[in-house]
Amino acid sequence: MINSQPAEVAASGETAASQVFSALKQDLIRGRFAAGEKLAISALKERYEVGLSPLREALNRLAAYGLLEQHNQRGFRVPPLSAEELEDISRLRMQLECMALTQAFQEGDAEWESQLLAASHRLSRANKAQGEIEQWEQAHQRFHRTLLAPCGSHWLLRFIEQLHDQFDRYRRLAPGNPEIRDRLDAQHGELVELALDRRIHDARYLLEDHIRQSWEVAKGACEQG
Template structure:
């Protein structure tokens, strides 16, 4: 007699959505920081155990990550980490320059005193963040928050959304690339320079500096390809 297969217990819609959102956030973070190798096929059973989640919310999270561009879906079933491509990285970097410089101009025009204080606070947290290996994730979050704060007043939800997605795609390359202390020191200094230009509302100088900032990061990220 054939033993019946176990039936997955249905969760209340709110519970399932919460679980899917949690595993989406965790898996997204792990994909960006290179926990999975480029080109690696993800095993559903291993992911269920690793993230302590049921099949339905896991599949929802995987589908969302595929739509976001951090996973590739094959034959409507399997999921694979996208390969690394110098051409794709160039496309991402060039789009970052265009969209972030546009957002920066709008942020400088719309930003108020409250934004200035938030930007100074974000810079302070970034300066105090420890970049030692065991604390690197905290620095990465402070770095992300600085760039979010810099562009926040631009007034376009969709523009910020596209920029966030490009940042995540770009950071997958950058975090897999070998470190470059000389470029890293210059990038760190540019954060303070961007803040000073923001306080003085020197839009054109800030655009040039932000473009250089992205291109220097691109030089580092190329090492992953």
């Protein structure tokens, strides 16, 4: 459910569309729907307690965002998993995030450093045990957003966030890999140290490796699919 009130009472059409867009977007990233699954409009209306018009608006937005595929006269499907697509997403992440990181190191101030330390602390304390994974996911997302926040380009950050969402759909469907997970966790702290010292070349290399290691984990979603 996206709220505790009937959709017609809770919000205007525009607000209801935004609410269901956010809720369905998160469910798609979390793997609540199977890759290739056709979404039934009637079931979605019941699940998210929303009318047809805002639901269709949200579905169209998600198709434009790349988290759904729209088929003429045949509704919407969850995109299939593709190793080639994942590779493309990962390589673009490396390029765009390293670009943003360079700009963030140049523009970041003491307030950014403080926020980055706080985000790193919350991430290190997040509980990844079963049932608490969403807490870790939120802290992880906040850390990476904070790391790149001062880059100064709204569009660059917007593209990066879209790539993260596409990438996370694969990562969250993949089997766990504790050995790589431990390395990735350690790299978060190392990125903070490099940011405080403004060691951009070392930080870019580390961020590329961080994305590459995550890619190794995410590929498991294609292998088991």
